[in-house]
Amino acid sequence: MSTVSERLHRILDHRRTTFVLVGVNVLVSCAIIWASRHTVLSDTWSYLGLAEGILHGEFSMWWPLDMDYPDTFRTPGYPLFIAVCITLFGSWKSTLVVQFLLYWIALYLTLEVVKRFDPDRVAGNLVLLLLIPMINVPYYIGQLYTEIPVLAAIACTLLIITRPGLRKWYDPLVLGLLFGFIYQCKPIFLLFPVGYVVLSFWFDRSRKELRANGIMLAVFGATVLPYALWNWSNHGVFKATPLEGAGSYMHIGYWAGKIPGYTDRFYLQNFMGDEVVRFTPEDSIPSHIREYEREWGEFKAQLDPLFTAKDSAMLAARPNMPHPVEGTYSTAYTLARERLLFQSTMEHYRKDPLYVLAYKSYSAVRLWVIGIQREDFKRASLMGRLQMIYATASTAAVFLLGIVLLPWAYRKGVLTLRTSWPLVAYLLYFGVLHVPFTIQARYTTSVRFVLLILLAVAIHGLWTGRGTRSEESDGTKEPA
Secondary structure, eight states: OOOHHHHHHHHHTSHHHHHHHHHHHHHHHHHHHHHTTTOOOTHHHHHHHHHHHHHTTOSOTTTTSSSOOOOSSOOSHHHHHHHHHHHHHSSTTHHHHHHHHHHHHHHHHHHHHHHHHOOSHHHHHHHHHHHTTOTTTGGGGGSSSSHHHHHHHHHHHHHHHTOOSSOOTTHHHHHHHHHHHHHHHOGGGGGHHHHHHHHHHHHOOOHHHHHHHHHHHHHHHHHHHHHHHHHHHHHSOOOSSOSSSHHHHHHHHHHTTTSTTOBOOSSSOOBOOOBSSOSSOGGGHHHHHHHHHHHHHHHHHHHGGGOOHHHHHHHHHGGGSSSOOOOOOOHHHHHHHHHHHHHHHHHHHHHOHHHHHHHHHHHHHHTTSOOOBHHHHHHSOHHHHHHHHHHHHHHHHHHHHHHHHHHHHHHHTSSOHHHHHHHHHHHHHHHHHTTTSOOOGGGGGGGHHHHHHHHHHHHHHHHHTOOOOOHHHHOOOOOO
């Protein structure tokens, strides 16, 4: 008589199970899109404003104004993506339809990548099974955010990188373009291709691989250069990332744990989430708020002399803009503010290391686990509370599976770094580089499929007691 484990394995190894799991994922995704159809997240308007600016010949949210306000806030990749959709289909909402298609393309490519590590149908079905409760991924199909296009682009890169045998001549060209697209959507990705080349050389020191990676870097550099030159032309600064962002989000990322429930009124109007886990006593919050506002008072005293008449005209025009817009101040003002915020954050890190260590350790977990906000939970209905608990529990379960099973799988030889290092590199890069910024589980959405690949292979390998096949035993070249 077969055991429960054997029966479950047979079920997961059945083709019909694949169709059922795909169908359930389609239903879940459509339900999430429908349930969130009236939700418009805040970044939507800056992306849409920039897309409309591109269609009017300017990379600016303030394109209706007579004076030029070249953007300082975002890279042009995703706004250009939206602009292309508007041009082809007549409405920005067509972008959401394209994202729906990209989501399923990304999932298909993910299942193809899984086969490179474990050809059994069970591993692919485990990906589909693990994806069902992860409602935070398909949620972004219906939002004007970069997550889904980047999710698809990353899946494409993995399909190229993990291909067994010799590379095609066009692989480094396509890989460089895909890396360039990801960077243009998420500028934090800028250093990943360099790290990829270093790791590739470490794991495969062949001359052909080195030459291919050199071509890839050249193509990637060609995608970066136009924006850096645009910044030089419009702002007098040769810079491959936006003029603002890193310093400001690091500054908020430090203060958010000290002033929970506070809404910033000096810069980005961010609401500081009041997490279930707090890092400051209740009675200390008012004093931290006073200190935060005092600090901004000092910044303002240094920045006010750089505030121009053009900046005043921009703010006066804000109520008449077609969409909510972010302020685009003069280059001198923007650079000075970014410098002050970064320096202040570094000083806080130096003076308050224990808080920083504790809060950023928590942030590292929250990048993968959806949190619950205290006030939202108090105000919610019973159904609303259950939804919050479910979102937290489902993402926490997948995160814990990764923490426990992946090291175990590497230890047992089910996974090896020699073949899976590109996937690990994606997870570590997105998981580590976002820690200094504000807490948002959204930041890791684009690499969730990468995590599912590793988890599915690990679970199946540990379940059946099999290690990965060696290069000698199967006669194939390990993925580069």
